Amino acid sequence: MREKPLTDTTAEKVIQINGLYKSFGNYHVLRGVDLDLYRGENLVVLGKSGTGKSVLIKIIIGLLTPDAGKVEVLGNVVDEITYKELLALRLQVGFSFQNSALYDSMTVRENLEFPLVRNRKTLTKGEVNKLVEETLDAVGLLQTINQMPSELSGGQRKRIGIARTLILQPEIMLYDEPTAGLDPITCLEINKLINEVQERYKTSSIVITHDLTCAKEVGNRVAMLLDGKFERQGTFEEVFNTNDERVKPFYDYNFIK
Numbered sequence: 092m093r094e095k096p097l098t099d100t101t102a103e104k105v106i107q108i109n110g111l112y113k114s115f116g117n118y119h120v121l122r123g124v125d126l127d128l129y130r131g132e133n134l135v136v137l138g139k140s141g142t143g144k145s146v147l148i149k150i151i152i153g154l155l156t157p158d159a160g161k162v163e164v165l166g167n168v169v170d171e172i173t174y175k176e177l178l179a180l181r182l183q184v185g186f187s188f189q190n191s192a193l194y195d196s197m198t199v200r201e202n203l204e205f206p207l208v209r210n211r212k213t214l215t216k217g218e219v220n221k222l223v224e225e226t227l228d229a230v231g232l233l234q235t236i237n238q239m240p241s242e243l244s245g246g247q248r249k250r251i252g253i254a255r256t257l258i259l260q261p262e263i264m265l266y267d268e269p270t271a272g273l274d275p276i277t278c279l280e281i282n283k284l285i286n287e288v289q290e291r292y293k294t295s296s297i298v299i300t301h302d303l304t305c306a307k308e309v310g311n312r313v314a315m316l317l318d319g320k321f322e323r324q325g326t327f328e329e330v331f332n333t334n335d336e337r338v339k340p341f342y343d344y345n346f347i348k
Contacts, residue, residue, distance in 0.1 A: 102129040105263055105295045106151065111160035113146055120146050122319030124160070128263070133289055133296045135306040137330075138316035139341065144299040145189075147316075148265045151297075152184055153177045165262065182210055185261035185294075189268040191252030193240040200236045203227065203255050210259060222258055229291060230254045230284060246277035250284060257292060264288065264296040270305045282308040303327075303342065315341075 106128035113121040120143035128134050138144050149155040150162055153169050162169045167180050193202050203223045207214060214222075227233040230250040240248055249269065256264065269285060270278040282305055288294055289309075298309055306313055306327055313330045315323040317337050323330045331342050 102131065104128065105130050105165055106297070107161075107163040108147075108151075109161045111147075111150065111162060112158045113143070113150065113155065114158055119319060121150075121157075124316075124320060126314060126321055128295055128297055130295050131289075131293060132311040133285065133298060133309050135298045135300060135310035135313045136316060137301060137303070137306055137313060137341070139301060142316045143319065144301075144316060145267055148186070148267060148297060148299060151265065152181055152186055182259055183261050184263045184265060185256035185259065187253050187256050187264065187266045187269060189271055191240075191248040193248060193252060193255070195240050197240075198236070199227070199232070199238050199240070199243075199251055202240070202251065203258050206255060206259055226254045226258045227251075229257065229287075244277075246273055246280060249273065249277075249281055253284065253288065257288065260292065262295065264294045266296060266298045266300075268300055268302075269298065270300065270302045278302065278305065279308075281305075285309045301341075 104127045106126070108124055108126040111121050111124040124147065136144050136147065146155060150157050151164060151169065156170055164180060165183055167176065169177070172180065194205065197205065200223055203226060204219055207219050207222060224233060224236070227236055230253060232247060232250050232254070235243060235247060235251070240251070243251065266285065269281050273281065285296070285298065286309055289296060298305065300306060310327060313325065313327050314321045315330050315338065317323065323333070323338065331338060333339070
């Protein structure tokens with residue numbers, strides 16, 4: 092585990108969430124969530140499956156609408172801006188999907204070119220090629236540029252998915268279960284990549300996970316979602332230094348076999 096600086100709480104808040112509620116019928120998922128993301132930090136959101144972690148980031152990028160509360164991203168209240176403004180905001184917020192979401196019919200190069208051609212129409216072909224190669228090099232997979240997704244390992248697909256998100260150079264990165272389904276060695280490689288992205292691209296990130304090793308390796312700060320609220324926030328050690336019976340089994344399952 093590398094030493095990571097404590098979050099500077101005087102820094103700019105790039106995401107502010109206050110009093111957020113979201114239910115699906117009688118199933119109350121988020122019950123008054125308050126959370127801030129500071130510029131330049133990696134914030135890990137922990138919680139068991141089904142606790143609303145993925146719902147939270149879908150609300151952040153406007154894929155779901157909250158029942159109550161306020162979500163402000165880079166100075167924009169997400170459910171109050173126009174659809175055109177929302178599309179512009181999404182270009183500043185990169186979403187790394189759990190399943191990588193690559194287009195299987197496209198090569199790696201074409202997968203990375205797609206968001207550029209769609210959203211950066213003034214770029215020349217040479218500029219597109221340069222960005223594709225630089226971004227693939229940043230995730231250590233330049234050699235895969237002409238391969239199909241089906242030829243890649245799970246870890247490589249995850250890296251390419253992150254690269255396709257990074258190529259638009261977003262200010263904020265949202266990682267949804269970045270190590271899910273990967274072997275332990277590949278998990279460590281993805282954790283290292285998340286830290287490298289933070290340093291190289293100066294991103295502010297929310298990392299959704301239930302993998303405590305990932306949380307320890309990448310998190311400047313950890314927030315644990317319990318019963319629809321963030322009731323424990325701080326360093327990894329601060330969050331788990333408790334006898335709370337909702338927290339201890341989570342730690343024991345990850346580290347005591």
